[in-house]
Amino acid sequence: MTRIFALLALLCAFAAPARADDISAAARGVVRVVTIAVVNDEVVGFTHGSGFSVAPNLVVTNAHVVELAQRYPGNVIVGVVPSEGNRSYRGQVIALDQARDLALIRFTGINLPALTLYNGPLDEGSSVIALGYPGNVDLATARSAADFITPLTPVRSQGVFSGARSMTNVHVLLHTASIARGNSGGPLLDRCGRVLGVNSAVTQADEGDSSFGFAIAGSELSAFLAQAKQQYAAVGTACTSIEERMAQDRSADERARAVADEARRTADARAATDRQAAIAEASARNLTVRENYMGAAGLLLVLGALAIGSAGLMLTRAAKREAIWIAAGGAMLTAGAFALFFTRPGFDASKIVFLPSALPGDPTADGFGAMLCRIDPGRSRVTVSDTQATLLEVARDGCVNGRTQYAEHGKGWRRVLVPDDEQTVSVLDYDPATRSYANTRYLLGAQDMARLRALRGEMKLKACSTDQAARAALSGQQAAVLAALPQLYNEKLVYSCSPTAPTSALAPAAR
Numbered sequence: 001m002t003r004i005f006a007l008l009a010l011l012c013a014f015a016a017p018a019r020a021d022d023i024s025a026a027a028r029g030v031v032r033v034v035t036i037a038v039v040n041d042e043v044v045g046f047t048h049g050s051g052f053s054v055a056p057n058l059v060v061t062n063a064h065v066v067e068l069a070q071r072y073p074g075n076v077i078v079g080v081v082p083s084e085g086n087r088s089y090r091g092q093v094i095a096l097d098q099a100r101d102l103a104l105i106r107f108t109g110i111n112l113p114a115l116t117l118y119n120g121p122l123d124e125g126s127s128v129i130a131l132g133y134p135g136n137v138d139l140a141t142a143r144s145a146a147d148f149i150t151p152l153t154p155v156r157s158q159g160v161f162s163g164a165r166s167m168t169n170v171h172v173l174l175h176t177a178s179i180a181r182g183n184s185g186g187p188l189l190d191r192c193g194r195v196l197g198v199n200s201a202v203t204q205a206d207e208g209d210s211s212f213g214f215a216i217a218g219s220e221l222s223a224f225l226a227q228a229k230q231q232y233a234a235v236g237t238a239c240t241s242i243e244e245r246m247a248q249d250r251s252a253d254e255r256a257r258a259v260a261d262e263a264r265r266t267a268d269a270r271a272a273t274d275r276q277a278a279i280a281e282a283s284a285r286n287l288t289v290r291e292n293y294m295g296a297a298g299l300l301l302v303l304g305a306l307a308i309g310s311a312g313l314m315l316t317r318a319a320k321r322e323a324i325w326i327a328a329g330g331a332m333l334t335a336g337a338f339a340l341f342f343t344r345p346g347f348d349a350s351k352i353v354f355l356p357s358a359l360p361g362d363p364t365a366d367g368f369g370a371m372l373c374r375i376d377p378g379r380s381r382v383t384v385s386d387t388q389a390t391l392l393e394v395a396r397d398g399c400v401n402g403r404t405q406y407a408e409h410g411k412g413w414r415r416v417l418v419p420d421d422e423q424t425v426s427v428l429d430y431d432p433a434t435r436s437y438a439n440t441r442y443l444l445g446a447q448d449m450a451r452l453r454a455l456r457g458e459m460k461l462k463a464c465s466t467d468q469a470a471r472a473a474l475s476g477q478q479a480a481v482l483a484a485l486p487q488l489y490n491e492k493l494v495y496s497c498s499p500t501a502p503t504s505a506l507a508p509a510a511r
Contacts, residue, residue, distance in 0.1 A: 021242075022193035022383060023129055023156055025443030025490050028113045028423060029053040030154045032081040032133045033061045033091075033105065033185060035069050048148055050132030050186030051080070052195070054104075054225065054232045056111035061185030062200050062216075063096050063103045070096055070103075080107045081149050084446040088149045095228040100170055100216060101200050102224045103185075113423050113443070115187060116384035117218050118194035120236035122173075126161045130177035130199055130213065132186025154186065161196075162212065171217040173197045179213040188215040192239035192383040193490075197221065237382040242488050245381035286345055293344035297337040304333030367432025368394050370502040373495035376436075380494045385441065390495055392437060393502065394430055398471065399464035406430065407475035416478040418456040423449050425485060435498065441491040455481045 030052045037045030049065030059080055069076040070093055078091040087109075095104040131154045138148065159176030166172065175188060179199050188197040197215030204211075225232050307330025314323035371394060375387040391401075398406040398413040406413035412431035427440040444452070459481075461474040 021488065022191065022443075022490055023131070023189065024445070025113075026052075026115055026187065026189055026193035026195075027083055027131055027154050027156070028443070028445060029115045030083050030131045030186060031059055031112070032148070032152070032154075033059065033065050034079040034081060034088075034148060035066060036077045036079065037068060037072070038075055038077065046148070048133065048135070048138075049182060049184040050154065050199070051105065052131070052185075052187045053112035053114045054117075055114050055230065057107055058230060059091065059105045059107065059112075060198060060221065060225075061103050061105060062198065063098050063101045064200075065185045066093050066096070066103050066105065069093055078105060079149060080105060082110060082112060082151050083153050085110065085151050088151070095224070095230075097224050097227070099168070100220050100224055102198065102216060102221065104225075104228055104230065111421070114233060115193070115195050117222060117232060117234040118190055118192075118196055118236070119218060119222065119234045120238060122161055122190070122196060124161055124163050127191045128159055128161050128173075128175050128177050128196060129189045129191065130157045130159070130175075130179050130183060130186060130215075131155070131189065132179065132183035132199060134178075134180035135182030136180045138182060159213070164217070165214070167201075167214065171220050172200070173215045173217050175213050175215060176211075177213055178211070183213075188213075190239050191241070194235065194239070194384060195221070233384065233386075235382065235384060235386075237377075237387070239383070240381050242381065242490070245492060290344045293340050297340035297344075300333045300337035300340065304330045304335075304337060306330070307333060367435045367497075368396050370500050371435065371437070371497040372500035373437045373497040376494045376496045379492075381489075381492045383491050384443075385491055385493060387493065390437065391500075392430070392497065394432065395464070397464070397466055400430070403463060405461055405464045405471065405474065407471050407478060409475065414475075414478065416456075416459075416481050418449070418452045418481060420453065425449075425452060425481070427482065427485075427489075435496065437495040437497055439491075439493040439495075440489045441493070442485055443490045444486075452481055452484055455484060 030050065032048055033051045034046065034048040036043055045068070047065070047068070049061055051059040051061035051065070053059050063070075066078055069078045078093060079088050080091045081088045089107045089109045091105040091107040093103055094106045097103070133152075134155055137155055141147075157178040159178065162174040162176055164171065165174050173188065173196060177188065179186075179202050181202075183199045184201075186199050187195045188199055190196055195218060197217050198221055199213060199215045201214040202211060203214075222232070222234065307326050309330075311323040311327035311330060314320075314326060371392040373390040373392055375382070375389075380387075393401050394413070398408065400406055400413075400415070404415060406415040406428070408414075409429065411433055412429055414430075415428045417426040417428065423444055423446065425442040425444060427438075427442075429438045429440070430436070455477075459474060459477045461470045465471065
């Protein structure tokens with residue numbers, strides 16, 4: 001048995017790099033499922049089907065694909081053959097539902113990109129795509145048994161959703177995508193690469209009859225996974241093509257900037273009006289104070305003059321000592337009058353410091369600080385990702401959430417993320433003028449990711465930095481990664497942000 005499984009783990013060739021479209025992105029998580037029956041260390045039977053990942057180490061397939069393994073666990077090996085990489089892996093059936101014809105396989109040694117289920121409405125006539133490993137193609141192309149355990153890109157076929165049906169009390173989807181024996185357990189996808197169902201059967205095309213495929217509906221798959229206590233990703237967002245989204249991007253961005261510019265002009269006009277009002281109010285207060293100073297000076301001058309006159313009168317009456325004291329007091333009053341007159345406050349409008357308000361939610365806020373960012377469906381293309389609100393803390397030097405340095409990009413800030421633990425490149429952009437945050441995602445194949453990780457190795461600046469030269473170098477290094485990305489992205493999640501309480505005490509959702 002050891003020799004047999006060593007054969008199962010053999011690599012014969014690398015898979016071809018996946019294209020940067022939604023179906024190719026989904027194909028990264030599609031596998032061939034093989035079962036090898038062994039008696040006395042000799043292979044006595046071999047079957048295969050298809051499957052797809054719902055978690056990094058969990059694969060869904062049809063129950064009938066692994067039925068022998070469930071019946072004869074000591075004599076049947078279950079193998080999982082990814083569409084990429086250089087080897088195959090041994091799996092174990094951990095859940096099986098004969099009524100729904102679904103099974104769940106766990107394996108170790110590699111983390112596969114998980115596919116996302118679509119749980120929104122599906123109209124008849126909608127385009128559907130089947131991915132898997134049809135046996136008739138294998139018979140025409142396979143040169144040896146090793147070809148069945150060699151990583152290989154799955155075959156895709158396209159058709160339309162023909163309607164919902166029920167087979168043995170199980171909800172199924174009828175479709176026209178071409179499938180054959182070997183497609184069993186593979187996914188039926190919408191054009192955004194989300195799982196609609198699990199291909200399980202095909203009608204016989206006798207005497208020229210049209211052939212139809214049956215897929216176990218996504219609702220049945222969700223119920224099966226829930227019963228198996230396995231988490232999975234699901235979205236209900238309608239599918240928008242990349243071409244449609246990209247055609248709308250420029251006009252949407254222009255509208256967002258126009259709205260921001262209009263808000264800024266309104267804020268500037270309001271600030272100018274407030275400034276003029278503040279100047280007028282300050283001028284009025286200053287005039288009142290000046291008049292008070294001058295009135296007091298006049299009063300002191302009159303009192304001083306009266307005192308000096310009284311001193312003169314005292315001298316005529318031979319009261320010299322009293323005259324001197326009264327004259328001294330009059331002189332002090334006169335001096336005080338002149339002092340008040342010449343120290344009266346002036347008024348210079350240019351020296352007034354005006355502090356306009358910038359409260360949370362006020363359009364005068366400048367787009368930095370703590371931000372709560374919510375998805376903008378009209379500007380986004382969502383296929384497989386969660387769209388929960390994101391917390392950002394954006395500093396004026398491009399430091400985000402206190403730990404990730406973004407580089408200057410036009411009027412905003414950009415960071416390119418090439419992670420080690422998933423096959424996704426994210427281009428993160430923040431525009432303070434429009435308070436917009438965008439995550440443009442590329443779902444790529446293993447070879448593309450390896451090449452991009454090598455380029456990412458040149459990016460030395462990881463943590464936040466005030467060094468402008470280092471940020472400029474980061475911008476240039478990110479440009480090299482961007483140049484190596486496909487022309488078309490898979491997802492673009494655009495968020496509209498508004499000021500909020502500081503996130504320092506929270507766990508930010510975005511890096």
